[in-house]
Amino acid sequence: MYASLRKRFRRRDFLSMADFDREEIEGLLLFAAELKEAKKRGEAHTFCAGKSLAMIFQKPSTRTRVSFEVAMFDLGGYALYLNAHDLQLGRGESLEDTGRVLSRYVDGCVIRTYRQEELEEFAQVATVPVINGLTDWEHPCQILADFLTIWQSKGRLAGLKLAYVGDGNNICHSLLLGCPQVGISIHVATPARYAPHPLVVERAKxxxxxxxVEVGEDPVQAVKGADVVVTDVWVSMGQEDEAELKRTVFAPYQVNAALVAHARPDYIFLHCLPAHRGEEVAAEVIDGPHSLVWEEAENRLHAQKALLSLLL
Structure with missing residues (x-):
């Protein structure tokens, strides 16, 4: 499996969920599951031996940073964490120039930044694979982990219904672009002023x-009959000045027992974390028997190991 997949993935960028087609996503998930089982058995899988990964982080991170660093260690490679304040980026050097230089040192780059345009500009000049570690527009690595979690829980992806309730943010965008690729129907419920970008919705359709692919304002309608219920924080990094307004506007969109009662009896709940209990999700849901958020968080590691093994 690895050899045939690597021919398709090698030296490509991963900037958006739309970058890979259904066959590629499903192949990557199967490979991730193999790597997950191999790690449990204590088997070495050094697909990135002798390779290095630069990780440029302009935003704080727990899961993205740790999962990528551990992934490269498990794969026999080396991950170099680069806080933007420690680079010449903090003194005005452009991302493009940084990309040109790093491409001479490392085998791949992960970037966690504010603007998707910055990521794309970096990728245009870099001569090594570039991976989106999170932007304001998308968070595709998270969605790979979500799909791995759903598949391992439900035994399939195609034919399922996923409901996303909350802010039409980067997680929502990546789900909108990813779900149609793997045969999942997605129903989104957001307040009108915080709906996902129309261009993303159009592309998803x-x-x-x-x-x-349905986008509306009614959370009950979105969750009705759902196999998977997903939410995210209401106030993302950099939006702290909107916190009070958003908490008021989003109050009817909390994922709680009353809302998930409309989902299928065997639904699963996902959240990319960090979570704010009592805001976007009630403790009874995220800490309840239907929640797979910790498995989801672990699967960041395995999905990214597959990604790195195939791209670098």
Whole structure:
């Protein structure tokens, strides 16, 4: 499996969930599951031996930083954490120049930044694979972990219904672009002023062949009959000045027992974390029997190990 997949993935960028097609995503998930089992058995899998990964972080991180660092260690490689304040970026050097230089030193780059445009500008000049570690527009690595979690819980992806309730943010965007790729119908419920970007919704509907892509304001309608219920924080990094307004506007969108009662009896709950209990999700849901958030967080490691093994 590894050899055939690597021919398709090698030296490509991963900037968006739309970068990979259904066959590629499913192949990557199967490989991630193999790596997960191998790690449990204590088997070495050094697909990145002798390789290095630069990680440029302009935003704080727990799961993204730790999962990528451990992934490279497990794969026999080396991860170099680069806080933007420790680089010449903090003194005005452009991302493009940084990309040109780092491409001469390392085998790949992960970037966690504010603007998708910055990521894309970096990737245009870099001569090594570039991975989106989170931008204001998308968080595709998280969605790979989500899909791995759903698949391992439900035994399939195609034919399921996923409900996303909350802010139409980067997680929402990546789910909208990713779900149609793997045959999952996605129903989004957000307040009108915080809806996902129309361009993302339009592209998601073009990607949808045998699935539904619905965006509205009614959380009950979105969750009705859902196999998977997903939410995210209401106030993302850099939006602290909107905190009080957003908490008021989003109050009807809390994922609580009353809302998930409309989902299928065997639904699963996902959240990319960090979570704010009592805001976007009630403790009874995130800490309840349907929650797979800790498995989801672990799967960041395994999905990214597969990604790194194939791209670098």
């Amino acid at each position: 073009k990607l949808a062949k045998d699935t539904e």
